[in-house]
Amino acid sequence: MSNASRVVVVTGGTRGIGLGLAREFLARGCQVVICGRSEDAVQKALAELGDGVRTSGLAADVSDRDAVQRLWDHAVAAFGRVDVWVNNAGLSTSRGDLHTIGASEVEAVFAVNVVGVVNGCAVASQGMAGQPGGGWIWNMEGFGSRGEHQDGMAVYGSSKRAVQYLTQALVRQTKGSQVKVGFLSPGIVATELLVGDYAEDPAGFDKVKKIFNILGDRVETVTPWLADRVLSADKHGVRVAWLTRGKAARRFMTAGFTKRDIFGEAD
Structure with a gap:
């Protein structure tokens, strides 16, 4: 199937990595549907994407199964089918010891991070199983997905660890069917979500900023690479990872010779 005929849904597509992915899928000829938590955010993102023919969007709370079903139905009504569904929507808490994080924040x-992905997987897998050619579901990894640990990251890390298990389970469930599933790992990316983790701890951010500048990247650096590999994937259960161990090691080896600022103004 050519990219020009592929329909891609990106949850949390109004900012950050989600908006970056939407832009790159659009640039590759796809038809793109995004969702966000408010109609204003969706309309602002659609205006930034700038193509009213091949883009559409809907305000949707991904933690509400009915809202996610409406998103699927909206995409099908707009473009006829859904070929790629990216469960990207995510939230984090401010960093801190577990007892300092309120129950409502948890x-x-x-x-969003767990129930929202469950809902996206459930709706998309059912919809894709019922359409010719099936489709692809991609779940976004994050810190904690593969068992990483860091002080202050208990809640977010736990949620992403749950997504890892969920994705593995869905890979097994859909084996042999026309529904394909993949893991999408963007690495460390300078987004509002990353900076927001340190909203209550600016001193902590200053301490880790050097590491982020070694290992991290901008949205516009990572998302073209991710989009290319999502669209070219052919192996069920594949993991598409930007920041591999080898790349991280090379970054550290050359850190003394390379000045990077992923949080500054883009050139």
Whole structure:
């Protein structure tokens, strides 16, 4: 199937990595549907994408299964089918010891990062199983997905660890079917989500900023690479990872010779 005929849904597509992916899929000829938490955010993102013919969007709370179903139905009504569904929507808490993070904040993170991905997988897998050619579901990894640990990251890390298990389970469930599943790992990317983790700890951000500048990248650097590999994937259960161990090691080896600032103004 050519990219020009592929329909891609990106949840959390109004900013950050989600908006970056939407832009790159659009640039590769796809038809793109995004969702965000408010109609204003969706309309602002659609205006930034700038193509009213091949883009559409809907305000949707991914923690609500019915809202996710409406997103699927909206995409099918607009473009006829869904070929790629990217569960990108995510939240984080401010960094801190577990007892300092309020219950409502914890619930919000798990509602989006875990329940939202469950809903996306359930709706998309059912819809794709019922359409000719099936389709691809991609779940976004994050810190904690593969068992990483760091102080202050208990809630977010736990939610992403749950997504890892969920994705593995879906890979097994859909084996042999026309529904394909993949893991999408963007690495460390300078987004509002990353900076927001340190909203209550600017001193902590200053301490880790050097590491982020070694290992991290901008949205516009990472998302073209991810989009290319999502669209060319052919192996069920594949993991598409930007920041590999080898790349991280090379970054550290050359850090003394390379000045990087992923949080500054783009050139």
